[in-house]
Amino acid sequence: MKEGIFFGEGMKFVKESYPDIYGAVVELNKVAYTGKVLDYKTQKLIAIGIIAATGDDLATEKQMRSGMNELNITKEEIVDSLRVVLLTSGMPAFTKAMKVLNKL
Structure with missing residues (x-):
């Protein structure tokens, strides 16, 4: 951030x-x-996954967009983060986040 x-x-x-x-x-x-241990990019990917798990479309988009703009995070890296969302938070949160990512 x-x-x-x-x-x-x-x-x-x-x-x-x-x-x-x-x-x-x-x-x-x-x-x-x-x-200190995890670089900022990794921490941002964790943040994207956490916010995506909440199902908040607007916050998810802002996190994704800032990660892509500030840290050159790729869509593929975000998808890897969202795979964990699918496993831990289920299909609804995952598909909402994928819809947001597709829009970007």
């Missing part, structure tokens, strides 16, 4: 109205995405 970019209109409200909470989220993001 690029510095300070969070998806969701709620984060804009948090940033403006509750800067202490926003600051905590920024710090948590830095701690989560360290690249």
Whole structure:
């Protein structure tokens, strides 16, 4: 994730109205995405899989798009991540995510 970019209109409200909470989220993001053992690209693919498993089309698209734009993640790499979604979260989440990926 690029510095300070969070998806969701709620984060804009948090940033403006509750800067202490926003600051905590920024710090948590830095701690989560360290690249110490797993590189950022791998972590992003995990994030894509997790959000795809929720079935949230918009969030899935934003995660996929940012991974493709920021890290040159390929559709084939995303499909590998979505294979795990199929196994762990089932067909509905998998097919929704594949539909999103096809649209990109």
